[in-house]
Amino acid sequence: MHGWSGTAAGWEPWRQEAEARGWQWRSGERGYGAAPPFLPAWDPQGLRVLISHSMGAHLLPPSLLADAERVVLLAGFGRFVPPGREGRQLRTALAGMAGALAEGPDPEETARRAQALLQAFLAQAAAPDPANMMPLGPADQPVGPEARRRLRDDLALLAATADLPKGFPEQVPVLLVEAGDDQIVVPAVRELLRQRLPAAERIVLPGAGHAFLTTPPLAAVLQWLERTGPP
Numbered sequence: 001m002h003g004w005s006g007t008a009a010g011w012e013p014w015r016q017e018a019e020a021r022g023w024q025w026r027s028g029e030r031g032y033g034a035a036p037p038f039l040p041a042w043d044p045q046g047l048r049v050l051i052s053h054s055m056g057a058h059l060l061p062p063s064l065l066a067d068a069e070r071v072v073l074l075a076g077f078g079r080f081v082p083p084g085r086e087g088r089q090l091r092t093a094l095a096g097m098a099g100a101l102a103e104g105p106d107p108e109e110t111a112r113r114a115q116a117l118l119q120a121f122l123a124q125a126a127a128p129d130p131a132n133m134m135p136l137g138p139a140d141q142p143v144g145p146e147a148r149r150r151l152r153d154d155l156a157l158l159a160a161t162a163d164l165p166k167g168f169p170e171q172v173p174v175l176l177v178e179a180g181d182d183q184i185v186v187p188a189v190r191e192l193l194r195q196r197l198p199a200a201e202r203i204v205l206p207g208a209g210h211a212f213l214t215t216p217p218l219a220a221v222l223q224w225l226e227r228t229g230p231p
Contacts, residue, residue, distance in 0.1 A: 001028040003054030003075075004154055005118050007035060010135045014051070014218060021222075030059055030154070032147050033138040042067055047230050051221065052076060054184065054210065055158055062167025070228060071174045072221050075185050075210050078164040078196050082188035090186070094159045097121070101152045103145070111142030114151070118143065122211075124183050129213040164196060174200035175224050177217045179208040 002010055008027035018025040024043055031037035039061065042048050050057070050068040054075050057065065081087045081094070100117040104110040118139035123131040138147055164170070174197055178190055194202065201224065208215035 001050070001052040001056035001060055002030065003052070003056045003059075004158060005032055005121060005138060005151065006030075006053065006056075007033050007135070007137045008038070009035075009137070010053075012135075013216070017218060017222065028056070028060065030150060032143075032150055037150075039064070049225060055080075055154070055161075057168065058157060058161060058165045059154065060165070060167075062165070065165060065167035066169055068169050069172050070225065071169065071172060072177065072224070073174065073193070074177045074212065074217060074221075075179050075182055076176065076193065077185050077189045078161065078193050080158050080161045080185075080189060082186060082192065084188075086186060086188055091159065094155060098152060098155055101143075101148050101155065103148070107145070108142070110148070111144060114143035114148050115139060115141065118151075125210040126213055127183050127209050128181050128207070129209055129211070133213045134211060170197065173228050175221065176200050176202045177221065178202065178204045179210050179212060179215075180204055180206040181208060182210045184210040 002008060008029040011027045015025040015027065024046065026040035028040060029035050029038040042064070047070060048068050049070040049072070050065065051072040052060070052074065057073060057076060081090050097117060101114050104113070119131070122134050122139050126134050143151070176193060176197065182190070194200070203217065203220050205212065205215045205217060
């Protein structure tokens, strides 16, 4: 499952690698862009593995989460806004983002304003890599009213996160993949997640940005899945 402002198209290299191994792959879609919202169901056969990026796990229903047998969190988090001064600054930034997604009297200007916000956010998610490496998505065109509504709703959900999402299967093997130069998930939040899931394995990719553009974690995740094996 992709995160805020992302799309299922970003998982294409993962889908190809999974299917080359004879595994089934199903991507969730939140519907921020041209593709409609879609939530896959688990197949009755095989090991059920959830791989989510950033906010992705928080965008899934508890029933789907609860049935996962392996979980991989790529630049993930439980609580997004840390306590203290850093948290206050982040809440101010989130409020500014919500304002940029607010409806205005001019539909065209509102759509362009939302697009500019997404472009700025994705540039930060791409850093330290250039933003033009990001896959195509909602930021590549003016953002329509339905997409803006979903983005606003999920931004409010992001600000309100206080723990792992409801239904999260804490008893199964979990892999945390951290981006060493993540400019979206701050170090304090990464530490909170480590404390929350002390039994989870952890991989840190030095120099990687939030989007893992030039430091893809795919190979490391596949090795972990092959090593942990079926339950």
